[in-house]
Amino acid sequence: MQIVVIGAGIGGLTTAALLLKAGHRVTVLEAQTYPGGSAGTFFHKGYRFDAGATLAGGFQPGGPHTRLAEILDLTYPTRPIQDAGWVVHLPHRQIFQWSDPQKWQEEMNRHFPYSRSFWKLQRFLANRVWDLSSRSVPLPPQSVREGIALLKALRPDTLGTVPFFFSRVKDVFPRQWTAEFKTFVDAQLLISAQTTSEHASLLYGSAAMDLPRRGIHMVEGGMGTLSSVLVDWIRNHGGRVLFREEVTHVEVQKGRAHQVRTRKGNTYPCDALVANMTPWGWAKVLGDSLPEAIQKEIQQTRRMWGAFVIHLGVDASTVNTPITHHQIIGSIEQPLGETNSIFLSLSPLDDPSRAPEGMRAATLSTHTEPLGWFSLSEEAYQRRKAQYTEQCLSLVEREFPGFRSAIRLCLAGTPRTYAFYTRRPWGMVGGFPQTSLIHIRGPQSGLPNAWLVGDSVFPGQSTAGVTLGAMRVANLILQSL
Numbered sequence: 001m002q003i004v005v006i007g008a009g010i011g012g013l014t015t016a017a018l019l020l021k022a023g024h025r026v027t028v029l030e031a032q033t034y035p036g037g038s039a040g041t042f043f044h045k046g047y048r049f050d051a052g053a054t055l056a057g058g059f060q061p062g063g064p065h066t067r068l069a070e071i072l073d074l075t076y077p078t079r080p081i082q083d084a085g086w087v088v089h090l091p092h093r094q095i096f097q098w099s100d101p102q103k104w105q106e107e108m109n110r111h112f113p114y115s116r117s118f119w120k121l122q123r124f125l126a127n128r129v130w131d132l133s134s135r136s137v138p139l140p141p142q143s144v145r146e147g148i149a150l151l152k153a154l155r156p157d158t159l160g161t162v163p164f165f166f167s168r169v170k171d172v173f174p175r176q177w178t179a180e181f182k183t184f185v186d187a188q189l190l191i192s193a194q195t196t197s198e199h200a201s202l203l204y205g206s207a208a209m210d211l212p213r214r215g216i217h218m219v220e221g222g223m224g225t226l227s228s229v230l231v232d233w234i235r236n237h238g239g240r241v242l243f244r245e246e247v248t249h250v251e252v253q254k255g256r257a258h259q260v261r262t263r264k265g266n267t268y269p270c271d272a273l274v275a276n277m278t279p280w281g282w283a284k285v286l287g288d289s290l291p292e293a294i295q296k297e298i299q300q301t302r303r304m305w306g307a308f309v310i311h312l313g314v315d316a317s318t319v320n321t322p323i324t325h326h327q328i329i330g331s332i333e334q335p336l337g338e339t340n341s342i343f344l345s346l347s348p349l350d351d352p353s354r355a356p357e358g359m360r361a362a363t364l365s366t367h368t369e370p371l372g373w374f375s376l377s378e379e380a381y382q383r384r385k386a387q388y389t390e391q392c393l394s395l396v397e398r399e400f401p402g403f404r405s406a407i408r409l410c411l412a413g414t415p416r417t418y419a420f421y422t423r424r425p426w427g428m429v430g431g432f433p434q435t436s437l438i439h440i441r442g443p444q445s446g447l448p449n450a451w452l453v454g455d456s457v458f459p460g461q462s463t464a465g466v467t468l469g470a471m472r473v474a475n476l477i478l479q480s481l
Contacts, residue, residue, distance in 0.1 A: 001024045001025065001026065001271040001272060001481055002006025002022050002024075002025045002268060002269060002270055002271050002272075003016075003026050003027070003130075003267055003271065003272045003273070003274065003477070004026075004027050004053050004072070004259075004268050004269075004270035004272075004273050005021050005027070005028040005029070005164050005195035005261055005274040005275075005276065006029055006232065006247045006260065006274065006275045006276060007028075007029075007030060007037060007252075007275065007276030007277055007454070008028050008029075008030035008032075008035035008036070008037070008227060008228075008241055008243075008276070008286070009033075009035070009036060009037030009038065009039065009040075009227065009276045009454060009466070010036070010037070010039050010226060010227060010463050010466045010467060010470070011135035011276045011453030011455075011457070011466045011467075011473075012028060012231065012274060012276030012453060012470075013035060013151075013227055013230035013231065013234065013241075013274075014068060014104065014144065014452070014453075014466075014471065014474070015029050015274050015470045015474045015477075016230075016234055016239060016241075016274070016470075017068075017072055017230055017233055017234050017237075017239075017471075018068075018071070018471065018474035019274075019474055019477060019478070020094075020234055020237055021071070021237070021479055022474075024389075024481070025242040025270055026091065026234065026239040026240070027239070027242065028035040028231075028234065028239070028240065028241040028242065029239075029245040029246075029247055029260065029262060030226060030242065030243050030244075030245060030260065030323060030425050031243065031244070031245065031246035031247070031279035032244075032310070032421065032422075033243050034228075035053075035222060035228060035230070035231050035241070035243075036226070036227035036241070037052075037355045037454075038051060038052035038053060038228075038230075038418070038422055038424070038429050038430075038455070039051070039053040039223050039224070039226065039227065039319045039434055039463050040052075040053060040088060040223070040224040040227060041221065041222030041224025041225065041464075042221055042224075044311070044411070045313070046356040046359075047219060047311070047313050047354065047355050047359070047409065047436045048224075048347075048354045048355070048356065048361060049222070049311040049361055049363060050222050050223045050224070050311075050345065050354060050361075050417075051060070051223075051224070051365050051421070052307065052309070052365075052379060052420075052429055053223050053326065053462065053463060054223060054325065054343070054345035054363055055085075055086075055211070055212055055216060055345075055462065056078065056218075056219050056223060056226065056463055056464075057211045057212075057215060057216045057217075057297060057463070057464045058214065058215060058317065058462070058463065058465075058467065058468075059080065059215035059216070059217045060075075060080065060215030060269075062102060063214060063215050063464065064426035064464045064465075064467035064468045064471070065131075065215075065226075065463070068467055068471065069087065072233055072405065074229060074230075074233050074308055075454060076217075076219070076225070076226060076229055077219070077220040077221070077225060077229075078217035078218060078219050078220065079217060079220075079397040080099075080215065080216070080217050080218075081099055081216045081218060081220050081324075082215065082273040083096075083098065083099065083323070084097055084098055084099070084212075085097045085098075085099055085211070085212035085216045085325065086212070086324075086325030086326060086327055087323055087325070087326050087327070087479055088184060088187060088327045088329070089326060089327065089328040089329065090180060090183065090329050090331070090332065091329065091331065091332065092180075093111060093425055094178075094350060095107060095184060096139060098210040099192035099212055099213055100213075101123075101213055102392050102412055104213065105119065106337070107169045107369050111184075112174075112178075112181050112184075112196045114174050114175075114176040114250065115174045115177070115181060115346060116173060118172060118173060118174050120415075121172055121452065122206045122209060122210070122472065123146075123206075123210070124160065124210065125161055125164060125202065125203055125206035125207070126150065126202050126206040126207045126209070126210035126333075128157060128158055128160065128161050129161070129203055129206060129434065130207055130210070130214065131144050131155075131158075132158065133207070133459070133468055134256075134420040135261065138320075145479060146147065154167075154458075155264055157311070159326075160473045161203055163186070164202050164203060165203065165437065166340075166436075166438075167202040167203075168197065168198060168199060168200060168201065168202055168205075168435075169185065169189065169197040169199075169200045169201075169202050169205040169206075170182075170197040170198050171202065172202060173185075173219040173311060174450050175196070175320060175429065178256075178340075179333070180332055181334050182197060183336070184280070184331075185197050185209070185334060186221065186336055187204050187207065187327055187329055187341055188208070188209045188467070189209065189229060189316035190337065190367060190462060191327070191343060192205075192209065192432065192462070193205050193208045193274075193434040193461065194304070194305055194376075194430050194431055194432065194434065194461065195433035195434065195435055196336065197410065198431075199433065199435045200434060200435065201434050201436055201437055202394050203264040203437060204434040204437065204459070205434070206480075208434070208461065212229075213461070214464075218324070218351070220351060220408055221351070221353045221354065222347075222354060222361075223463070226373075226463060231429070237350070242283070243269060244264075245262045245263075245264065245266065246262055246263045246423065247260045247261070247262055247285055248262060248263050248285065248448075249261045249285055249287065250275075250285045250286050250289070252286065252289040252447065255429055255447065255448070256447055256448060256449045256450075257270055257272075257273040257447050257449055257450040258270070259389070260273070260285075272449045272450070272451075272477055272480070272481065273383055273445075273447075273449060273451075273452065274363075274450070274451055274452075274453055274477070275445065275452050275453070276303070276452075276453050276454045277423075277424070277452065277476050278425065278428060278452075278453060279294060279297065279298050279301065279441075279452070279456060280298060280424075280425040280426070280428070280453055281423065281425055282294070282445060282452060283295070283298055283425060284425060284437070288444060291445075291446030291447065294444075294445065294446040295447050301432075301441075302372065302432070302433070303371070303426065303428055304370075304429065304430055304432055304433075304434075305337070305367045305368070305369070305370070305428065305430050305457070306366050306368050306369065306370025306373065306414070306415030306418065306426065306427050306428055306429065307361060307367065307368060307369075307411070307413075307415065307418065307430070308339070308365065308366050308368045308392070308412070308414055308415075309364065309412070309415040309417075309427050310363070310364040310365075310389060310392060310410060310411065310412050310413075311361070311362070311363055311394075311409075311410075311411040311412075311413070312346045312361075312362040312363075312364065312407055312410055312411075313355060313356075313359050313360075313361060313407070313408045313409030313410075314346075314359065314360050314362050314403070314406040314407055315358065315360075315406040316355075316358055316359055316360045316406065316408035316410060317358065318402050318405065319346065319360055319362070319403060320349070320404070320421065321346070321400070322349060324345060324347070325344070325345050325346075326343070326344040326345075326346075327341065327342070327343050327344075327345070328342050328343075328395045328396065328398070329341050330391075330395055334447060335387070336367070337366060337368060338366065338367070338368055339366050339388055339391040339392050339395070340366075341366060341367070342364055342365065342366045342392050342395055342396070343364070343366070343397060344359075344362065344363075344364045345362065345363045345364075346360050346362050347361040347362070349359045359408065360476065362393055364368065364393075364396065364480070365393060366388070367416075368388075368415065370426045371419070371426055372427055373414045373415045373416050374426065375414060375426070380413075381416070384436035385412050386412060387411070387465065389412045391409070395409075404415040413474070414427070415427030415428070429455070429467070430455060430461070431455035431456055431460030431461045432435065432456060432460060434460075434461065440458040441456060441457060441458055442457065442458060443457045443469065443472070443473045447481075449480070451473045451476060452473075453466070453469055453470045453473050454466060454469070457469040457473070474475045
């Protein structure tokens, strides 16, 4: 069978590699000059900057990346973070996200002693959700076979999660919770579940908040190395990965994906198609052939977040903290995102491939509503970019005095930037807010021989979530073929 994969992000490459290993002919088409998409790494003036995602989780035994490496017999050039995955900087305290469960429990007892029961329940639920994910439980089931697989995956201890199936994270807050505690929890959920405690599914949120205890790794050369390893594996095993091949149209015949056409005018026939894109991107390449069900879904679905990001080259002698990830909150009275909460990631001090000698590569990002960036005049757009840059750098300076003076390179990007480089409509990134395990998006495309992968497909969120979703899609395709 000839399978075409649109997009060389983690989702597309994972699916492609698994289908290639199963004996099918696979061609991956990527618009950019490098792989990874929103989890890629680009080169600029001696720096290797992560384009979007900067945290690599899911490397624990049984974790998504670990399982994929075992299946494909490959090795990722990574090493585990042994101490704090990141530091949360609230206005008046710093909280360390320790990888060691005991140290983490002690950290919570020190800062929020009234919250013991909350974190005990969170750990209980997280353990069971991660256990289910390690067994590739299909949610939502797309076929009778997946429904049976879901039932078989349930175990007696899984029943302990049933009473919380419809709960939100805030539903189980301790009685004495404070605004500071809520802001701390909300900050974790925003980067891992794309929403806050009032709306986040408790089961999903419990697992997401446990990410620092689930195998966060440093990736040599940046996050894009994960995708580069998969590209090499695919090519070494007879598959094709073609860059500068932007797919502009998917031709449908008799209700099935028949072939794809690229901007260069090349066509690629397919027996099955995998699209590493959002539903809006899928609608764009299908055009008038978009199935009515997907069209209705898009009209009724809330859009994803966008990101305002700053890529920085900083003097390592001034910015010399060994902890590479920092989440900084401006005010606990204001909503998160839109520069009131930022995530700062620094290249490791001992990875010389990321920056010129004596320098560090830094990526700083904040959630932002994407559509507003597209309606601005050029003058207003540049003014808003400058305003967001100033506000973000001010927050970093609050926690790291002298940071501004250490900056040698500064590149700001907006949802417009993501739309241009990743071809994602409106520059939306990060996946859908995970508010319910009932209303979640599977890989359905509306065509029987085409599937979507990526962060918009459950469980989405992070390279680990995207890998899980891609493994599930590969299984669906193999069953259908």
